[in-house]
Amino acid sequence: MTTAPARRTGDVPAGSVAPRSTDGELGAAGSVVHLSAAGVSLVVDCRGARLPRVLHWGADLGDLGADDLAALAAVSAPPVVPNGLDEPLPVTVLPEHAAGWAGLPGLLGSRDGRDWSPSFVTVSVTASRAEDATGGRLRVEAVDPDALLELDLLLELTAEGLLRMRATLTDAAVRGGGRTPYRLDGLVLALPLPGSATEVLDLTGRWGRERSPQRRPFGVDAHVRDSRRGRTGSDATLVLVAGEEGFGFRSGRVWGLHVGWSGNHRTYAERLPTGEAVIGGGELLLSGEVALGPGESYTTPWVYASCGEGLDEMSARFHAHLRARSHHPRRPRPVVMNTWEAVYFDHDLDRLTALADRGAEVGAELFVLDDGWFRGRRDDTAGLGDWFADERVWPHGLHPLVQHVRSRGMRMGLWVEPEMVNPDSELIRRHPDWILSTGSRTPPLVRSQQVLDLTRDEAFAHVLGRLDALVSEYALDYLKWDHNRDLVDAGSSRTGVAAVHRQTLAVYRLLDELRRRHPRLEVESCSSGGARVDLGILQRTDRVWASDCIDALERQSVQRWTGLLLPPEMIGSHVGAGRSHTTGRRHDLSFRAATALFGSFGIEWDLTAADEDERRELRQWVALYKSVRDWLHTGRVVRADPAGAATDVHGVLAADGSQALFAVVSTATCVTTTPGRLCLPGLDPDARYRVRVAGPAGVPPSTAIVQVPWLAEGASLPGRVLSRVGVQVPPQHPEHTLLLHVTREPRP
16 A cells, blocks of 8 residues: 555546547456456446446356346446436445445545545546456546546456455646645445345454454444554454345355455445445545645555355455465464463573473474563563663573574574554663654553654664564564554654554555565564454464464354454464463363364463373374364365354365364353254265264363264265264363364265
8 A cells, every 4th residue: 555656647637538448358448347256256337437336246147248248237227216316326336426325435535625526537447357267357547637636446356256456546636736735534445235235244352352243234324343543453343244134154145345454444334225235445544644745646455355155155265365375374384382371571591491392392393482582571561662682681692592492493483562662661762752643742551552653764764673683683483573552642753643554554664674684584463462463464474363362262253253354374373271361261271272273273381380191182282283284274164153052163174175174162051951963064065974083192082971872983974964964963061172074985
């Protein structure tokens, strides 16, 4: 996303329109364009001078000729209704007030109160298919000759059936032409929803309980979710979903939208009394953040949209898109040993080397030294910004620990929080003016922290220099990059102007440059746990820390709903101590480990205090994770719709369909004596499968009240039976998991 001079589409005198182009292999200019991929069709009406209108975004429509597409456009035209527009127009990708759209306009802004209701005219349309004829791109250039604004719209249907959109707005005024800068107050993009979308689902949350689902009827109203936290937020929507009544993971058509931006953002679904409905989103700009001078441009973040039959199909498109990226992690996701809940701020070389020894013994592959290692950091009130090993704790730097970790066959990682500072730090004592603020007042403290103004070149250079030096000195393999407070009253330290937009771009530049210098460095996005989970930050990081709460029961829900957007390999999930640090609950190791198994597996537990039996069992769980991670982290996530309030079923099917791993999770006591037969979703109905109890050898698979006969030897059944009829499972004590390994049998 940029706010900078951009390519001009040509000077357009007021009151005139440049000729339209007929470029593009699909002949998009003056036509209806149909793109399709992976079971999704996108039909866009590009005829006439108006902005493009999406006629259909949803299930694949098959092969449609030009006559079919013209007929579809004809039958999609809205009717003339009493007291309505004499010539009603379908809503465009950028909804326009000037065209009669009575909902949220796509573009909000003005030049000192003028040019506030833009009306764009299409200048050129270019459409092209991907090389393999799967999906493609549609690009539209338009102009408002009166407001002197240019618009560049890009719609892309990926090979995975994921739709993404963005727009660039340019001030086309001539310098010295007497026009004031165009103050941009908001730019959102929207897609139409069918009348059958009568419910909305989104997520909310708080620290330690991120991504909690909430759903409600979707009538004639606007469901708007704004985040002004300066980061994605623990209460972020993540994916806003509209769907058919009663939709679930496996059934009901759904349409979901995500804004790939790590700062303030808006997602919304709106239905007007006319029956027209849209789902949309974009960056949420603060007053005065973006003012475009002549030739300057603003580009929105990518807005991602996915649809499908049930939430599983919708989220599978996000997963496939992420996995198709060239920079998606290709190495097996390592077993992480993180020191936070093991030692907190009590850093001592002997204690940490002993912890590393225990980690290596159970099979850990990456040792991450968490908060507390740097100068003055004995608690969370001081030291942020002083990124040097504390000489009082580490007289020889971190080298003795790093060397010991590597001698045990593990890679080395380090926790940092580069965007934040403590007022009690050498950095701020030297540079008190480097804090994001609106002027003379200082923003309220959160966790004894302020936000470092990375829009200042000298502050940016300082942080980049320290991170570069740390990664180079210790040859670090991994950074856990934290961000522990909202951006409140966050103005430029130089001007006082709202600065969340530019601060977010600066963070992106910082990550991009650091990774350019260190291409093999991996970065984890952490933000008070899971408060920065979005596809903007994940263009630059390799996994997210889903929550600071590693209570296995809470994590079942957190990981289930984080999975709407992210595949398992990108969701950090750790085995903690028997008693949870954040909730006080106690859980068996089998439940803790089986929960972590379906993510990027790690350990956050003082293993020097664990007994020999616990370490032996943990070693077996680590071995199980290593044996399945290759296909678990490339497979398809499936989730059964709840059979009851007490039992959840979720799993992963290998990409080649050869096997699957399911978790039958008892979250509470059953109202009935047994949970009954539970279906194993997603299996090939025409294949035959053998189902067996899974788990580490010699470790009891679950604490069951009673057993069922078939589990002893397993069972062989067709996929359609397992998916539609299911299998009887034993009633379990609450907060336990039964793992089932399903393997496809050879055809006779």
